[in-house]
Amino acid sequence: MAQSGAPLSTLLQKGRLRARQTTDLADVAAAQALRALAFGCDDADALDALCTHILVENIETGAILCCFRMLCLNGSTLSQSYSAQYYDLAALSLFEGLMVEMGRFCTHPEHGNDPDVLRMAWGAMTAYVDAQKVELLFGCSSFTGTEAAAYLDSFAMLSERHLAPKRWFPRVKAPDVFRFAAHGLRKPDLKRGMRAMPPLLRTYLMMGGWVSDHAVVDPQMNTLHVFTGVEIREIPAARKRLLRAVVG
Numbered sequence: 001m002a003q004s005g006a007p008l009s010t011l012l013q014k015g016r017l018r019a020r021q022t023t024d025l026a027d028v029a030a031a032q033a034l035r036a037l038a039f040g041c042d043d044a045d046a047l048d049a050l051c052t053h054i055l056v057e058n059i060e061t062g063a064i065l066c067c068f069r070m071l072c073l074n075g076s077t078l079s080q081s082y083s084a085q086y087y088d089l090a091a092l093s094l095f096e097g098l099m100v101e102m103g104r105f106c107t108h109p110e111h112g113n114d115p116d117v118l119r120m121a122w123g124a125m126t127a128y129v130d131a132q133k134v135e136l137l138f139g140c141s142s143f144t145g146t147e148a149a150a151y152l153d154s155f156a157m158l159s160e161r162h163l164a165p166k167r168w169f170p171r172v173k174a175p176d177v178f179r180f181a182a183h184g185l186r187k188p189d190l191k192r193g194m195r196a197m198p199p200l201l202r203t204y205l206m207m208g209g210w211v212s213d214h215a216v217v218d219p220q221m222n223t224l225h226v227f228t229g230v231e232i233r234e235i236p237a238a239r240k241r242l243l244r245a246v247v248g
């Protein structure tokens with residue numbers, strides 16, 4: 001919980017780190033600058049003005065170490081999401097609870113492996129989800145590059161263990177996709193598959209997350225991405241305790 005006297009936008013504050021939510025234009029511009037640094041290209045779109053942005057920063061220096069954005073949606077507004085540009089989400093539009101699209105998650109290249117920064121980010125996400133009473137968290141999880149060959153064990157693992165429930169299944173919409181679940185990929189090497197899995201997706205999976213049966217090829221961002229969903233009520237109890245322990 002935010003410390004007494006901290007700004008109202010603060011979600012968490014621990015030691016040298018603070019996570020806060022913002023819609024301030026200067027903060028959004030700072031998040032876009034970090035995204036450009038992390039993704040290697042300019043990254044801004046119309047959704048930035050509609051989202052709440054979460055920044056993890058060093059209190060002493062003011063440096064932004066991690067950022068992501070959250071967009072609250074329901075079944076009738078799901079088509080406004082970033083993910084809906086690439087996936088047919090007609091089935092998911094029947095979901096009755098509040099949904100949040102979590103997007104543009106990135107860390108500063110010099111701090112990407114700092115466990116304190118990542119814990120703060122996930123703690124902030126948990127605080128936001130709890131405060132808004134969110135029932136489904138979703139987004140696009142990206143593999144670096146557009147060649148699937150480097151990730152065949154990961155995709156085989158997703159196909160074997162983590163496909164979306166039929167009632168929420170995301171269908172193909174993008175013109176260029178890799179249908180990994182239809183490829184009959186080899187039995188996955190689980191260690192190799194998990195090692196090649198993007199860290200964000202790995203965390204989603206540990207929370208009971210599920211994915212689409214295909215990956216979208218995105219040459220503009222130089223990624224392969226899969227639709228990813230996490231139903232909050234399905235998160236394992238032990239994982240919920242760990243996430244909420246950060247919130248305190």
